[in-house]
Amino acid sequence: MPIKENLLHSAGATEEHYNMGDYIFRESASPQFYFQIITGEVKLNNYNSDGKEFIQNILTNNDFLGAPMLFLDKSYPMNAMALSPCRILKICKNSFFKLLEMHPDLYTHFCTSMANRLYNKYILMKTISTHNAAERLKEVMQLMKQEQENQSPYSFEIPLTRQQLASLTGLCIETTIRTIKKMEKDQMLRIRNRKILY
DNA sequence: TCATTAAAGTTAT
DNA sequence: ATAACTTTAATGA
Incomplete structure (x- = not known):
């Protein structure tokens, strides 16, 4: 799914380092680069007027950041902040598009990646807007787990x-905690030293 | 069914 | 130590 590292390098990409809490880009800034995570975790988020955070997505190794916005003449609708120390490849818009033109197969893969992200976003949004707390949390966990090799029950430790779970589902933290406890009772997940196994 | 408030326990830096 | 995270309980929309 990701674009090969050496390919990006030969097209002029640089490797950027970010510390935990650093912004990679901010809401309303204008998109100039394609970013691809080598290692580390990044959250895409917004804050409402009360200061409550909504997390759009949490991305990790090999995911790209904010790429769809490169195709539009619009500013970023969200922030991107490093959740851990990150190594991220960065290449300017023009070089990125040249790269895609030179490699049509790459273009196709890239579109598929974007479509996939969009698809998951639709799934999550429909669940968050229509379902109860347990179903919202289950959907977030399910979407993360489907990337995993091992699909057997309780094999995936939710990272x-x-x-963060509350911010991803639009629930308050207390409801999140209580609901997770209830889900454990209902055998939907297990909890081992505070970590959720799904 | 879920948010809010408050208070306290636990873990990570 | 101090901040960040987790938990429980009471109350109200």
């Missing part, structure tokens, strides 16, 4: 804090 998110309760807080």
Whole structure:
């Protein structure tokens, strides 16, 4: 799914380092680069007027950041912040488009990646807007788990804090915690030293 | 069914 | 130590 590292390098990409808490880009800035995570985790988020955070997505190794906006003459609708120390490949818009033109197969793969992200976004949004707390949380966990090799029950440790889970589903943290406890009782997940196994 | 508030326990830096 | 995260309980929309 990701674009090969050496290919990006030969097209002029540079490797950027970010510390935890650093912004990669901010809401309303204008998109100038294609970013691809080598290692680390990045969240895409917004804050509402009360300061409450909504996390759009949490991205990790080999994911790209904010790429769809390169195709539009619009500013970023969200922030991107490093959740851990990150190594990220960065290449300017023009070089990126040249690269895609030179490699039509790459273009296709890239479109597929974007479509896939969009698809998951639709799934999550429909669940968040129509379903109860347990179903919302289950959907977030399911979407993360489907990337995993091992699909057997309780094999996947959710790499998110309760807080992040709440911010991804639009729930408050207390409801998130209580609902997770209830889901454990209902055998939908297990909890081992505070970590959620799904 | 879920948010809010408050208070306290736990873990990570 | 201090901040960040987790948990429980009470109350109200």
